[in-house]
Amino acid sequence: MKTYHVWYRKEPIRWVDKDLTVSDIADKYCLVSHVKADCLYEVFEQQQSEVWSPSAQKEMAAVIKKAGLNHTSMGVGDVAEVNGTYYQVDLSSWRKVE
Numbered sequence: 001m002k003t004y005h006v007w008y009r010k011e012p013i014r015w016v017d018k019d020l021t022v023s024d025i026a027d028k029y030c031l032v033s034h035v036k037a038d039c040l041y042e043v044f045e046q047q048q049s050e051v052w053s054p055s056a057q058k059e060m061a062a063v064i065k066k067a068g069l070n071h072t073s074m075g076v077g078d079v080a081e082v083n084g085t086y087y088q089v090d091l092s093s094w095r096k097v098e
Contacts, residue, residue, distance in 0.1 A: 004043045006033045007079040008069050015077040020097050022086050029079055030067040033060070040080055040087055040094045047074030 007029035009015060020028070037043045045051065049072040052060060064072055074080075079088050079097065086097035 001036050001038055002082050004035045004037055004040070005031060005081045006035055006043065006047055006074065007081065008032045008064075008067070008071065008074070009077045009079070010067075010069065013069075013071050013077065014075055016088065016090055016095075017077065020079075020088060022097055025079060025086060025097070030069060032063050032067065032069070035080075043080045044074055044089065047078075049073045 007025055009029055017024075017028070033047070035043050035046050037046060049057065049060070060072060064070075074089065076089050076091060079086055080094075081087070087094040088097050
């Protein structure tokens with residue numbers, strides 16, 4: 001199992017930026033969580049608000065509010081990083097961010 005760092009896009013949300021680079025992430029995204037998972041698809045599943053426990057919902061709501069974000073579940077355009085490699089949720093899969 002690996003630890004993934006999850007970044008949510010600020011604005012516009014639900015946006016796949018094909019020109020996104022690793023150096024852009026700090027400006028366009030907020031780090032919202034750290035997830036233990038075996039693969040990116042598990043990360044996505046764990047970042048859906050309907051699967052969170054009540055205590056996790058409260059914690060994530062505070063993180064989301066503090067970051068000024070307006071979406072709670074991971075979606076298209078959001079990013080996960082593992083071992084220094086970044087991946088963006090694409091329309092039907094994940095794409096590596098260079």
